[in-house]
Amino acid sequence: MTKNKEQNLESLGEFGLIEHLTSQIEIKNESTLKGVGDDAAVIDYQNKQAVVTTDLLLQGIHFDLVYTPIKHLGYKAVMVNLSDVYAMNATPKQITVSIGVSSRISLSFIEELYEGIKVACDKHNVDLIGGDTSTSLTGLTISITAIGEANKEDIVYRKGAKPNDLICVSGDLGAAYMGLQVLEREKRVHADNNSVQPDLSGYDYILERQLKPEARKDVIEYLKAAGVKPTSMIDISDGLSSEILHICKQSNTGCRIYENKIPIDHATSLMAEEINMNPTVAALNGGEDYELLFTISMEDYEKFSKETDLKIYTIGHITEESKGKYLVTNGDQEVELQAQGWNAIGKH
Amino acid sequence: MTKNKEQNLESLGEFGLIEHLTSQIEIKNESTLKGVGDDAAVIDYQNKQAVVTTDLLLQGIHFDLVYTPIKHLGYKAVMVNLSDVYAMNATPKQITVSIGVSSRISLSFIEELYEGIKVACDKHNVDLIGGDTSTSLTGLTISITAIGEANKEDIVYRKGAKPNDLICVSGDLGAAYMGLQVLEREKRVHADNNSVQPDLSGYDYILERQLKPEARKDVIEYLKAAGVKPTSMIDISDGLSSEILHICKQSNTGCRIYENKIPIDHATSLMAEEINMNPTVAALNGGEDYELLFTISMEDYEKFSKETDLKIYTIGHITEESKGKYLVTNGDQEVELQAQGWNAIGKH
Numbered sequence: 001m002t003k004n005k006e007q008n009l010e011s012l013g014e015f016g017l018i019e020h021l022t023s024q025i026e027i028k029n030e031s032t033l034k035g036v037g038d039d040a041a042v043i044d045y046q047n048k049q050a051v052v053t054t055d056l057l058l059q060g061i062h063f064d065l066v067y068t069p070i071k072h073l074g075y076k077a078v079m080v081n082l083s084d085v086y087a088m089n090a091t092p093k094q095i096t097v098s099i100g101v102s103s104r105i106s107l108s109f110i111e112e113l114y115e116g117i118k119v120a121c122d123k124h125n126v127d128l129i130g131g132d133t134s135t136s137l138t139g140l141t142i143s144i145t146a147i148g149e150a151n152k153e154d155i156v157y158r159k160g161a162k163p164n165d166l167i168c169v170s171g172d173l174g175a176a177y178m179g180l181q182v183l184e185r186e187k188r189v190h191a192d193n194n195s196v197q198p199d200l201s202g203y204d205y206i207l208e209r210q211l212k213p214e215a216r217k218d219v220i221e222y223l224k225a226a227g228v229k230p231t232s233m234i235d236i237s238d239g240l241s242s243e244i245l246h247i248c249k250q251s252n253t254g255c256r257i258y259e260n261k262i263p264i265d266h267a268t269s270l271m272a273e274e275i276n277m278n279p280t281v282a283a284l285n286g287g288e289d290y291e292l293l294f295t296i297s298m299e300d301y302e303k304f305s306k307e308t309d310l311k312i313y314t315i316g317h318i319t320e321e322s323k324g325k326y327l328v329t330n331g332d333q334e335v336e337l338q339a340q341g342w343n344a345i346g347k348h
Numbered sequence: 349m350t351k352n353k354e355q356n357l358e359s360l361g362e363f364g365l366i367e368h369l370t371s372q373i374e375i376k377n378e379s380t381l382k383g384v385g386d387d388a389a390v391i392d393y394q395n396k397q398a399v400v401t402t403d404l405l406l407q408g409i410h411f412d413l414v415y416t417p418i419k420h421l422g423y424k425a426v427m428v429n430l431s432d433v434y435a436m437n438a439t440p441k442q443i444t445v446s447i448g449v450s451s452r453i454s455l456s457f458i459e460e461l462y463e464g465i466k467v468a469c470d471k472h473n474v475d476l477i478g479g480d481t482s483t484s485l486t487g488l489t490i491s492i493t494a495i496g497e498a499n500k501e502d503i504v505y506r507k508g509a510k511p512n513d514l515i516c517v518s519g520d521l522g523a524a525y526m527g528l529q530v531l532e533r534e535k536r537v538h539a540d541n542n543s544v545q546p547d548l549s550g551y552d553y554i555l556e557r558q559l560k561p562e563a564r565k566d567v568i569e570y571l572k573a574a575g576v577k578p579t580s581m582i583d584i585s586d587g588l589s590s591e592i593l594h595i596c597k598q599s600n601t602g603c604r605i606y607e608n609k610i611p612i613d614h615a616t617s618l619m620a621e622e623i624n625m626n627p628t629v630a631a632l633n634g635g636e637d638y639e640l641l642f643t644i645s646m647e648d649y650e651k652f653s654k655e656t657d658l659k660i661y662t663i664g665h666i667t668e669e670s671k672g673k674y675l676v677t678n679g680d681q682e683v684e685l686q687a688q689g690w691n692a693i694g695k696h
Contacts (some may be wrong), residue, residue, distance in 0.1 A: 054446050158385075316588075
């Protein structure tokens, strides 16, 4: 992938580009019978079930090329899909990738994007089995579909939560949102005075959470090893508040979330202080954390080993539906949870 | 879907929109265990294999909203994907649909688009199992992934053609391209003088071929009933020339296509004459016909019943690779086939 960097897309053509980008792909999974190169890919899960999810990422809505390293963007585009597969307690096996790019974009730009996609696939042992590449008259468009497999009895839906179940989250929240605030601030400063270089030092953790999130394969593996099957699960893409409401709605339950139990990293709190914002709000409504939110029965809680590096935080419990859905604040007040999360239609 | 036509998208929000659009979806296939409404859909093909294909349609590249009825666009967006599934000799069962729309677009516009998508799904007995809906800062974006099933032994790849196999096509070619020429011409006339109404009368057939193509489910069913398994198959989206070259390349063969055997509808010829174009060129390079191109062994040819309304045209035969890939013209000359088909990267 190192030669022909300056070759333009027109001279390659669509088939040439696809061949160029996919020639080095090696199939990793037994279930992938045919990848790129026919009218469709062929997969065989035998006696397992398939889960399918898809996400569309549009320039200016979901990402800003001013501050997003293109390789990270490719990586993240895969992660947001794999995260949905893990949230079903399934293992991702295949993805298709469709991209629309301006014909003025360089080949090396697209190669970088695919490089990020491939790193993500390698890390999660996923096969890139097909896709579509097109010119776009407007911005960069990335559409990914991920397919995964699971035994029928292992699949976890949003709907299985029961009163008294514990509500757990797999990592700290609000950091990705705070990373975005840093990037947006530096973009504004740079726009006002473009001799000023962006100052991103000291914000590593929250920037990485925004630019290079990691789908929680390790959590799924840990749950399996511990013999714990969550009663419900969802990934946190739109903020804790929105996600727990999805679980409650589909499970016909209420919930209590305790503000003082919500895991918030020190770096998130520092940045929140800098911009005069309550970090709990970032956790509840910020989104893009890609942690797993799940419920487990009380009995299963004891199965979590104390000897793992992996942190599972218990942040509340499920209640009867009639008890409502509330956040219990540090001041011991009950505030009704509202879905104010990332709303791509409403907010942009 | 009739009320709230004037409701704007912002007030609905993303989840509201998805719920609004998907609330009336009924699952048609046993293999669809869970459709819209969780992190991922769940499907179970048991002992069958799954085929997966995806297509990205971008405004200004793949469609022009000036002359494309939005409901037809939804229908066509599904058809181009189902066509790829049929081209594997498989049966489509599920699709996911992701759309990006401007927040200025009305709810009724999106409803129309989904209406076309649903009509297509109903006709082909396909379940809409998920997707993503987002604001777009630019044009309309439609990304569809189709999943189908087949018995392992029934799947037909591009690579199985053998010397002496007959080359068959399921319907006439070049009409969709000619329909596009009519639409583009009327658009230019209207742009020059917008008091002139577009005159599309008399062009019904070629316009329908362009705006509302039909994926050839009937052909797959006919082949199965006749006991014929093609040795290779592909759908014609980029023109006959490009597609037969794909088959030859993957099968390591050559071919001879006979110009006088290529099925061209009278309406296509008339329009070609009007614009002073050779209709064979439209068939070879026009694209978007969504007919099936396949090869069969000589022995299988006799299995085609004379009593069907369904027309299968034999247009040539496969040769040894060393014999090259040629069109035999009406003047009995051999012209090397070239892939000049629809090339979304190169031409737009």
